[in-house]
Amino acid sequence: MEEQGQNLEAVAEDIGVDPQALVDALVDSWSPAIDNLLEDGTITPAEAAEYEAALEDAFTFRVTWDGEEETPTFSGLDA
Numbered sequence: 001m002e003e004q005g006q007n008l009e010a011v012a013e014d015i016g017v018d019p020q021a022l023v024d025a026l027v028d029s030w031s032p033a034i035d036n037l038l039e040d041g042t043i044t045p046a047e048a049a050e051y052e053a054a055l056e057d058a059f060t061f062r063v064t065w066d067g068e069e070e071t072p073t074f075s076g077l078d079a
Helices: 008-014 019-039 045-064
Strands: none
Touching (some): 008 019, 019 045
């Protein structure tokens, strides 16, 4: 097993975990915060879906990051 220079995708594969399962688990860990905002009326269902998609994109980037590409920042929901 190579240890230096691996991204999370490679580490997950080395230990027998599907990288998409890792992304899904990370998204699931943050989804309750979105659900709470939706339940209390702070955000709309459409906004909740946008936040969920943004989480998916962000965690996919983190898991597959090659160490070279600039880390994106979240600029908020589309107006």
